Amino acid sequence: MMMKTYIPTIGLEIHAELKTATKMFCACANAPFTSEPNANVCPICMGHPGTLPVINKKAVESVLRVGTAIGATLADFTEFDRKNYFYPDIPKGYQLSQYKYPLVSGGEVSGVQITRVHLEEDTASSVHDSQDERGGQSDYSLVDFNRAGVPLMELVTEPVIHSAEQAGDFGRELQLLLRTLGVSEANMEKGEMRVEVNISVASEEDTAAKKFGTKVEVKNLNSFKAAEKAIEYETKRHIQAIENGETIVQETRGWDDGKGSTYSQRKKEDSHDYRYFPDPDLPKLKISEIPEFSADNLRKSLPELPNEKRERYAKLGLKPVEIHIYVHNPEVADFFEAAGASVLASNYIASDLLGLIKKKHGEGKEALIAELPFGPKEFASLIQMIEGKKVSSRGAKDILAVMFDEGGEPMKIAETRDLLQKSDEGAIKKIADEVVAENPVAVEEYKKGKQASLMFLVGQGMKKSKGSANPEMLKAALLAILA
Numbered sequence: 001m002m003m004k005t006y007i008p009t010i011g012l013e014i015h016a017e018l019k020t021a022t023k024m025f026c027a028c029a030n031a032p033f034t035s036e037p038n039a040n041v042c043p044i045c046m047g048h049p050g051t052l053p054v055i056n057k058k059a060v061e062s063v064l065r066v067g068t069a070i071g072a073t074l075a076d077f078t079e080f081d082r083k084n085y086f087y088p089d090i091p092k093g094y095q096l097s098q099y100k101y102p103l104v105s106g107g108e109v110s111g112v113q114i115t116r117v118h119l120e121e122d123t124a125s126s127v128h129d130s131q132d133e134r135g136g137q138s139d140y141s142l143v144d145f146n147r148a149g150v151p152l153m154e155l156v157t158e159p160v161i162h163s164a165e166q167a168g169d170f171g172r173e174l175q176l177l178l179r180t181l182g183v184s185e186a187n188m189e190k191g192e193m194r195v196e197v198n199i200s201v202a203s204e205e206d207t208a209a210k211k212f213g214t215k216v217e218v219k220n221l222n223s224f225k226a227a228e229k230a231i232e233y234e235t236k237r238h239i240q241a242i243e244n245g246e247t248i249v250q251e252t253r254g255w256d257d258g259k260g261s262t263y264s265q266r267k268k269e270d271s272h273d274y275r276y277f278p279d280p281d282l283p284k285l286k287i288s289e290i291p292e293f294s295a296d297n298l299r300k301s302l303p304e305l306p307n308e309k310r311e312r313y314a315k316l317g318l319k320p321v322e323i324h325i326y327v328h329n330p331e332v333a334d335f336f337e338a339a340g341a342s343v344l345a346s347n348y349i350a351s352d353l354l355g356l357i358k359k360k361h362g363e364g365k366e367a368l369i370a371e372l373p374f375g376p377k378e379f380a381s382l383i384q385m386i387e388g389k390k391v392s393s394r395g396a397k398d399i400l401a402v403m404f405d406e407g408g409e410p411m412k413i414a415e416t417r418d419l420l421q422k423s424d425e426g427a428i429k430k431i432a433d434e435v436v437a438e439n440p441v442a443v444e445e446y447k448k449g450k451q452a453s454l455m456f457l458v459g460q461g462m463k464k465s466k467g468s469a470n471p472e473m474l475k476a477a478l479l480a481i482l483a
């Protein structure tokens with residue numbers, strides 16, 4: 001029997017900690033990684049009775065900027081709701097979140113439609129341990145409230161993703177956008193960005209008709225790779241269950257990275273009734289009445305967005321790999337812009353300069369471009385020397401290597417090391433004569449019509465001149481002899 005084609009349908013829920021100075025509703029430092037536990041706490045974020053929360057304006061602004069960047073609808077009216085549940089990591093017994101009136105609705109990232117983006121507060125971090133300091137068994141949990149009340153953005157996508165790869169691409173693009181906007185560090189490993197995967201599987205026909213299967217939610221994903229693997233794992237598990245005539249139950253599952261599999265955590269029946277209701281201690285917000293949050297001001301506050309940058313660089317004629325480098329490495333993009341932003345400069349940055357950095361410092365150290373012993377100005381001079389044919393490309397590479405190690409002016413380096421391109425006809429003719437005499441086989445092949453042999457001879461001449469000969473003149477001299 002032919003197996004049916006099954007398609008996974010995926011919707012993501014993504015949380016990101018916002019980079020503000022203070023917490024969401026109090027003046028405590030937003031510093032969840034402070035090593036001393038419970039250092040950044042106060043009666044407000046500890047939920048003491050009689051305290052009054054105050055809305056963090058910067059956090060609201062951050063979410064509105066995200067909404068503007070993704071082409072979403074910004075709320076005119078918004079409020080905060082209490083999401084009630086009991087757990088040691090929420091001191092108030094409820095989390096302040098947004099239910100009916102999210103700050104942002106709609107929009108799109110990487111072709112994935114966004115349902116909503118709302119603002120809430122993070123929970124405390126729990127440390128579960130079964131080993132006490134003296135080495136005895138004691139099974140206890142510790143709670144660190146430094147993270148409690150940190151501004152947290154939640155973005156929910158429509159169920160429109162249909163593969164692990166597409167989910168990964170979307171997540172990485174959203175991460176890039178949050179970083180470009182400067183609203184979040186968005187490191188998955190640090191929990192600054194957290195992805196939850198909702199996934200269901202149905203036959204190709206049912207999926208096309210939007211008749212999706214029962215979904216499960218997968219949590220504990222601490223990298224995009226893990227999210228992709230979990231999607232692949234769940235897709236297979238669902239298909240197998242469907243083929244075996246079993247029913248998929250709606251549940252929350254955890255991801256075990258070591259085992260590369262998911263496990264059941266909580267069934268739908270145990271799901272909470274959060275009894276949401278508007279927080280009576282916080283004011284309702286009329287966004288349109290807050291002048292800083294006018295659509296115009298928000299738009300003006302945006303930096304060049306990744307897609308805009310991609311488009312501008314593509315128009316400039318840069319290669320896709322180069323564009324990728326600049327979009328993901330702001331330090332490299334800054335260097336490129338300061339060095340004149342030409343196609344030639346880009347070639348030398350992407351292959352030669354980053355090559356030198358990689359060779360010395362290893363993978364992923366592109367940001368070190370900002371700490372070289374020379375700056376974009378000196379680099380631009382080198383590019384001008386290449387454009388003006390004062391140095392050959394080979395000479396330029398040698399000069400760049402010296403600049404990389406010691407810094408300095410490219411022209412001075414070229415002069416002291418005799419790397420300026422020779423355009424002296426006599427000297428070049430002499431090199432051409434020698435090359436022809438030393439390479440009778442290539443000369444013979446060229447005369448029989450093999451064009452590549454001419455390039456070989458030019459290469460030999462360039463080598464002989466240590467890269468200092470003007471290649472066009474050398475080629476002309478060779479042609480004159482071989483004619």
Ligand code: ADP
Binds near residue numbers: 160
């Ligand atoms: P719930 O009420 O269970 O939280 P929501 O409707 O709020 O469900 O959706 C939560 C997430 O699940 C969203 O990202 C949405 O796109 C996704 N989702 C909803 N239905 C499905 C489905 N059948 N398959 C996959 N993802 C789904």
Ligand code: MG
């Ligand atoms: Mg939900």
Ligand code: ZN
Binds near residue numbers: 028044
């Ligand atoms: Zn506080």
